């Protein structure tokens with residue numbers, strides 16, 4: 012059976028869990044990372060020398076980097092659904108996986124750390140505001156892209172929505188001021204109706 016190392020609260024692990032749930036793939040999740048440790052053991056480092064989660068083992072084939080894991084699982088099990096057959100349509104959703112990891116989530120990380128990992132008296136309001144403003148700029152890009160599209164890749168739900176949906180849940184949940192972004196809100200409302208999103212992503216932030 013597919014093995015997934017990573018704690019269920021981690022944004023990058025949630026992408027993989029959500030993907031498996033959408034594809035109805037059986038998996039075994041093994042607690043690893045943060046307070047669970049494991050990632051610094053020699054045994055784990057042989058699987059992933061970065062000591063990071065998610066890391067998966069699919070019948071002896073090990074994959075890490077959440078975007079790559081998404082692509083691998085979607086290509087293997089989600090052809091024509093999560094994984095568009097057409098190369099242009101695929102590149103369209105692929106870019107949002109990378110954008111989520113390279114732009115949206117890095118912009119949001121300081122806000123996440125401030126509220127979830129920093130004692131209140133040590134929080135830097137200027138840092139939070141700078142990160143909020145940078146994230147908002149990225150969210151406007153997403154909002155504009157979603158104009159006239161049901162999902163990031165067009166009419167169908169794909170792996171691009173999975174990658175973005177995990178970050179956007181955090182944006183929607185962190186205790187910050189949010190501007191109205193009508194397209195993002197509509198898309199988020201559609202994601203919120205998906206059982207798998209509610210089950211593995213729409214959880215309290217810790």
Ligand SMILES: N[C@@H](CCC(=O)N[C@@H](CS)C(=O)NCC(=O)O)C(=O)O
Pocket residue numbers: 021022023024043044045050062063064065075076077078112
């Ligand atoms: N670029 C990697 C980042 C992975 C990553 O930073 N994972 C975090 C959890 S979200 C981690 O393993 N942190 C160390 C730990 O939890 O001990 C990916 O997308 O998979």
